Amino acid sequence: MNKVAIITGGGSGLGQATSVRLAKEGVDIVVVDVSEKGGNETVEMVKALGVESIFIKADVSKHEEVKNYVDQTVERFGKIDYFFNNAGISGSGSYFLDSSIEEINQIVGINLLGALYGVRYVAEVMLKNGGGSIVNTASSAGVIGQDSVVTYSATKHGIVGITKSMVAEYGKNGLRVNAIAPGPTETPMVKAFYEANPEMKANATNGIPQKRLGTPDEVAELVTFLLTSKAEYINGETIRIDGGFTNTK
Ligand SMILES: NC(=O)c1ccc[n+]([C@@H]2O[C@H](COP(=O)([O-])OP(=O)(O)OC[C@H]3O[C@@H](n4cnc5c(N)ncnc54)[C@H](O)[C@@H]3O)[C@@H](O)[C@H]2O)c1
Numbered sequence: 001m002n003k004v005a006i007i008t009g010g011g012s013g014l015g016q017a018t019s020v021r022l023a024k025e026g027v028d029i030v031v032v033d034v035s036e037k038g039g040n041e042t043v044e045m046v047k048a049l050g051v052e053s054i055f056i057k058a059d060v061s062k063h064e065e066v067k068n069y070v071d072q073t074v075e076r077f078g079k080i081d082y083f084f085n086n087a088g089i090s091g092s093g094s095y096f097l098d099s100s101i102e103e104i105n106q107i108v109g110i111n112l113l114g115a116l117y118g119v120r121y122v123a124e125v126m127l128k129n130g131g132g133s134i135v136n137t138a139s140s141a142g143v144i145g146q147d148s149v150v151t152y153s154a155t156k157h158g159i160v161g162i163t164k165s166m167v168a169e170y171g172k173n174g175l176r177v178n179a180i181a182p183g184p185t186e187t188p189m190v191k192a193f194y195e196a197n198p199e200m201k202a203n204a205t206n207g208i209p210q211k212r213l214g215t216p217d218e219v220a221e222l223v224t225f226l227l228t229s230k231a232e233y234i235n236g237e238t239i240r241i242d243g244g245f246t247n248t249k
Pocket of ligand 1 (some may be wrong): 010190
């Protein structure tokens with residue numbers, strides 16, 4: 001029986017690349033996204049690799065929609081082995097004191113509450129089945145301070161906290177929870193963000209020792225390693241994948 005993974009934000013960027021990478025390992029993929037177009041595109045890509053896949057439309061900031069994607073997965077596949085808790089938005093990149101309360105609520109709602117709801121419902125299913133493996137998507141902004149991303153940074157530091165504390169509570173029950181902290185990676189989200197803030201792209205590349213952005217495939221490789229049994233004794237960790245960026249700050 002194939003392993004089963006839920007990937008949120010699976011319709012684009014890191015989620016799409018990881019869906020494809022896991023499918024190459026023979027993992028069945030449940031793609032969760034607000035975007036039907038992106039979600040269905042990923043389903044077609046992974047089905048072409050010979051695994052089963054369904055798309056479930058959900059806004060992860062709505063807890064009842066999170067419960068629904070978990071329930072539907074269990075109904076269809078009977079279990080959840082892997083969870084890539086990844087859906088997120090960057091926000092506008094404006095200075096914090098120029099941010100609207102609406103924007104603050106939106107970023108926290110999707111990036112932090114969405115991730116918490118996901119872990120809440122997915123871990124419940126995993127623990128009933130003896131355990132499972134979760135990777136949460138943090139960010140460079142989750143391990144260092146950066147300007148123009150105060151709310152985003154707050155949510156991503158929160159992701160690191162969820163990761164460590166879930167292990168403190170449930171590591172003994174067979175749950176592994178890790179996080180990734182990518183630096184700027186060439187996904188549609190980042191391209192859109194840098195188009196709106198071109199001076200930040202030049203600054204970002206200059207500040208990276210390897211002088212380039214990361215690629216979604218590089219991140220997908222790390223997530224696949226962490227999710228699968230290859231990383232069986234890694235738990236509560238946040239792994240930076242940023243060309244040396246945050247370690248040289
Ligand atoms: N790309 C980077 O440089 C970078 C760096 C660090 C962290 N991240 C994080 O990686 C994750 C993925 O980002 P990406 O770069 O692949 O972006 P992306 O925009 O390419 O993909 C994000 C996906 O999430 C979906 N999504 C957005 N809001 C949603 C919601 N409320 N409910 C369900 N789905 C939703 C979008 O439709 C999209 O398909 C995010 O959490 C982001 O913060 C990205």
